Amino acid sequence: MPIRHPARRRAAVTAATACVLAVALTACSGTTKDSVKQDDSTVGTDTSTAASADPDAPLKKGLKLAFLPKQINNPYEKIVDEAGIAAAKEYGATGKEVGPSDASASSQVSYINTLIQQRQDAILIAANDPNAVCGPLKQAMKKGIKVVAYDSDTAKDCRQLFINQASSEEIGRSLVQHLGEQLGHKGKIAILSATQNATNQNTWIEFMKDELKLPAYKDMELVKVAYGDDADQKSFQQTQGLLQAYPDLKGIISPTTVGIAAAARYLSDSSYKGKVVLNGLGTPNQMRKYVKDGTVEQFSLWNPEELGYLGSYAAASLASGQITGAEGETFKAGTLGEYTIGKDGEVILGEPTVFDKKNIDKFDF
Structure with a gap:
C-alpha cells in the first residue's frame, strides 16, 4: 500500500x-x-x-x-x-x-x-x-x-x-547531514553514484558538495565520486575499489538504490563491516537485511x-x-x-x- x-x-x-x-x-x-x-x-x-x-x-x-x-x-x-x-x-x-x-x-x-x-x-x-x-x-x-x-x-x-x-536540495544536503552525524563530522568520505550523466544524481551531488563547504564539516573530506552505472556488479566492484584506494575511508554515500544495495553487500562480508558507515537512497525490501545485521544504520527514500x-x-x-x-x-x-x-x-x-x-x-x- x-x-x-x-x-x-x-x-x-x-x-x-x-x-x-x-x-x-x-x-x-x-x-x-x-x-x-x-x-x-x-x-x-x-x-x-x-x-x-x-x-x-x-x-x-x-x-x-x-x-x-x-x-x-x-x-x-x-x-x-x-x-x-x-x-x-x-x-x-x-x-x-x-x-x-x-x-x-x-x-x-x-x-x-x-x-x-x-x-x-x-x-x-x-x-x-x-x-x-x-x-x-x-x-x-x-x-x-x-x-x-x-x-x-x-x-x-x-x-x-x-x-x-523530493526537493533536490533537501535530498543532497540531508544525506551529508545524516552521514556527518554518524561520523561525528570527521573522516574521509566517498560518493558512489549511478552514471556520470544522470541529472538527478549530479544535482544531488552538487548540493552535497555545497553542504560540505559549511564549517561543521571542516574535518570531513570528500576524496572520490565513483560511478557504478546503476549496474549491480560494477557498483560492487567500485565499492571494493574505493576501500582499496582509501583504506582509511570512514563513510560512503550512495544516492542510488542499485549502488547502496551493492555497497551494502560488499561491506556485509568484509572486514569493513561496522567500520565504514554507508548511507544513501534505497528501498526497504532490498536494504532490510543489511539494517538488521548492522551493516547499515539508516538510509532514506520516498x-x-x-x-x-x-x-x-x-x-x-x-x-x-x-x-x-x-x-x-x-x-x-x-x-x-x-x-x-x-x-x-x-x-x-x-x-x-x-x-x-x-x-x-x-x-x-
Missing part, C-alpha cells in the same frame, strides 16, 4: 529552491538551451503553456501512456512504473513499460522514436542524460504527445512536466509507488487538457490529492523518509 502523507499534498516549489535547482541543473548539463537548434527551441512552449487549460475537463478514456525508465531491469524503477501503470487503470487508460537494459546516455533514444510511431498519448521518462533525449522528445511534443519526466529530469524545454520525488502514481495522473491531466504545465496550475492525483505545478513545470512529491531498525518493518516496497 502507498504511504500517505496528507500534509504534503499541496506541494509547490518555493522560488528560492527552484532558483537554486535551476542553477544546479545548468552546472551539471553538458549543453545549454542556447545550443539547441533554433527551430526546436519553442517546441515546449508551443505544446504546453501556449495552450489553454480547462481544469474542469474530465480525464479522457482510453489514453495510452508509456513509461521509459533509465533501464528496464532497475528494481526501483520497476516499482515506480508498475504503480503508474496500475494508476492508469483507475481512470480508464492503458500503460506499459519499455526501455533499455543499460543506462547509457543515448540508450533511450530508439525507444522514444518507436513510441512516437505508436502514437502514444504521453511518454513518461526517467532520463539517463538531460540532453541526449531532447531531439526525439521535442519531435514527440510536435506531434501532440505529452512528455513528463520523472525521477531524473531532461533539459526543461524537452518536456512539459518534471515529477520530482515512496516509489507514489512517484509512479503521481506521474501517471500528471500525464493524464496533460493529455486531457486539464493542465498545460504552466506554473500555478493545479491537478488532482487520485488518492494523493491535489498538487500545484511549480517553476519550470516541476511538481514535488514530498519529503523523503528515513528508514532504520525502528521503522523498516512497517514498509513493504
Whole structure:
C-alpha cells in the first residue's frame, strides 16, 4: 500500500529552491538551451503553456501512456512504473513499460522514436542524460504527445512536466547531514553514484558538495565520486575499489538504490563491516537485511509507488487538457490529492523518509 502523507499534498516549489535547482541543473548539463537548434527551441512552449487549460475537463478514456525508465531491469524503477501503470487503470487508460537494459546516455533514444510511431498519448521518462533525449522528445511534443519526466529530469524545454520525488536540495544536503552525524563530522568520505550523466544524481551531488563547504564539516573530506552505472556488479566492484584506494575511508554515500544495495553487500562480508558507515537512497525490501545485521544504520527514500502514481495522473491531466504545465496550475492525483505545478513545470512529491531498525518493518516496497 502507498504511504500517505496528507500534509504534503499541496506541494509547490518555493522560488528560492527552484532558483537554486535551476542553477544546479545548468552546472551539471553538458549543453545549454542556447545550443539547441533554433527551430526546436519553442517546441515546449508551443505544446504546453501556449495552450489553454480547462481544469474542469474530465480525464479522457482510453489514453495510452508509456513509461521509459533509465533501464528496464532497475528494481526501483520497476516499482515506480508498475504503480503508474496500475494508476492508469483507475481512470480508464492503458500503460506499459519499455526501455533499455543499460543506462547509457543515448540508450533511450530508439525507444522514444518507436513510441512516437505508436502514437502514444504521453511518454513518461526517467532520463539517463538531460540532453541526449531532447531531439526525439521535442519531435514527440510536435506531434501532440505529452512528455513528463520523472525521477531524473531532461533539459526543461524537452518536456512539459518534471515529477520530482523530493526537493533536490533537501535530498543532497540531508544525506551529508545524516552521514556527518554518524561520523561525528570527521573522516574521509566517498560518493558512489549511478552514471556520470544522470541529472538527478549530479544535482544531488552538487548540493552535497555545497553542504560540505559549511564549517561543521571542516574535518570531513570528500576524496572520490565513483560511478557504478546503476549496474549491480560494477557498483560492487567500485565499492571494493574505493576501500582499496582509501583504506582509511570512514563513510560512503550512495544516492542510488542499485549502488547502496551493492555497497551494502560488499561491506556485509568484509572486514569493513561496522567500520565504514554507508548511507544513501534505497528501498526497504532490498536494504532490510543489511539494517538488521548492522551493516547499515539508516538510509532514506520516498515512496516509489507514489512517484509512479503521481506521474501517471500528471500525464493524464496533460493529455486531457486539464493542465498545460504552466506554473500555478493545479491537478488532482487520485488518492494523493491535489498538487500545484511549480517553476519550470516541476511538481514535488514530498519529503523523503528515513528508514532504520525502528521503522523498516512497517514498509513493504
